[in-house]
Amino acid sequence: MTDTVERPHVEPAADPALNIGELREAALRQLRAGAFGQPMWDYLEGGSGDERSLRWNEEAWGEIRLSPHCLVGVEDIDTSTTLFGSRVASPIGLSPAASHKIWHPDGELGVTAAAGEAGMVYCQSTLGTTSMEDVAAAATGPLWFQLYVRRDRDLTASLARRAAAAGYEALVVTVDTPVLGARDTDRRRSVRLPAGMAFANLPALTARVEDDLPAHRRVYVERLDPTLRWTDITWLAELTDLPVIVKGVLRADDAARALDHGAAGVWVSNHGARNLDTVVPTAQALPAVAAEVAGRVPVVVDSGVRRGTDVLKALCLGADAVFVGRPYLYGLAAAGTEGALAALHMLDTELRMAMGLCGAPDLAALTPDLIWR
DSSP: OOOOOOOOOOOOOOOOOOSHHHHHHHHHHHHHHSSSOHHHHHHHHOOSTTOHHHHHHHHHHHHOOBOOOOSOOOSSOBOOEEETTEEESOSEEEOOOSOGGGTOTTHHHHHHHHHHHHTOOEEEOTTOSSOHHHHHHHOSSOEEEEEOOOSOHHHHHHHHHHHHHHTOSOEEEEOSOSSOOOOHHHHHHTOOOOTTOOOTTSOOOOOOOOOSSOGGGOOOOTTSOTTOOHHHHHHHHHHSSSOEEEEEEOSHHHHHHHHHTTOSEEEEOOGGGTSSTTOOOHHHHHHHHHHHHTTSSOEEEOSSOOSHHHHHHHHHTTOSEEEESHHHHHHHHHHHHHHHHHHHHHHHHHHHHHHHHTTOSBGGGOOGGGBOO
16 A cells, blocks of 8 residues: 655635726725725725716716627737827726825836836826836836826926926826815825825925815815816917827817817816716717717727726727726735736736627727617
């Protein structure tokens, strides 16, 4: 009789996340176990008011039905496209989001690396915890810079010029946040950067008291400029050679005004439903904006995108690029750079699958007739 060999017990490896929903659960587990805990998760997930628009953003993409072609050769699926002169591997991009280091020490540099590896555009936030220059030095793919217009126009101008000097390829101006929204969770928890972190693109600013109201009743804050007007878009468009993309457009008439004032791109967004509750979901706002723009400039869309089918639908409805925010932050929170890259690969793979199943070998084949009417 042969001796029985006692083998060490090995726990089976956890199943890897296969989609953004599963990656979200991994991020939740990681954040709850970490130093920042539940408040940071609530900040990542939260919307405004009763969070109806937060739910609608995802639901609206899911409610759109597809009408696929069949018997179309899809042996070579090509997702590449050109955005503001740069050829990218995918029409999926990374939306600006503040303070990446609160989710993981890899921070903005890790997300930049993931975007470069995936061949996607990364849009750096004004409120990043890594400077725009350090991000640009580490990047291997195209970069855009998101700008909040501040009351201090000299500071605003300096940010735009720094972005141009660092090699960013577009200036994304957020126009949907002139005042605070009713972010109840943020107000209740007084969410702020942990000790030792700072907004690396901004100088140390002297605290400014807007009024004598308690924080939960405050509408105006120093970092948001309620005087922002269309003429500021013209000013920014003339300030550097960077194309200016107006982010936060939900109406066709505002899209027309953006072009009239020098915008080189229109970004359909409701800020991830973090500002105004009961605002229209972007899946419903996109078609009218795209029709108004009529191909004159690129149209970008974000908010609520969680599946490759969502990306495909947006492209069929007139978007030239589809950006995501929470999905790559889930990945970053769950596993740093590798997690962020996993999120991007999930969406890219699902987009390719959906294109093949819809009989669309390239982005030019993603036309409105693939949407069931």
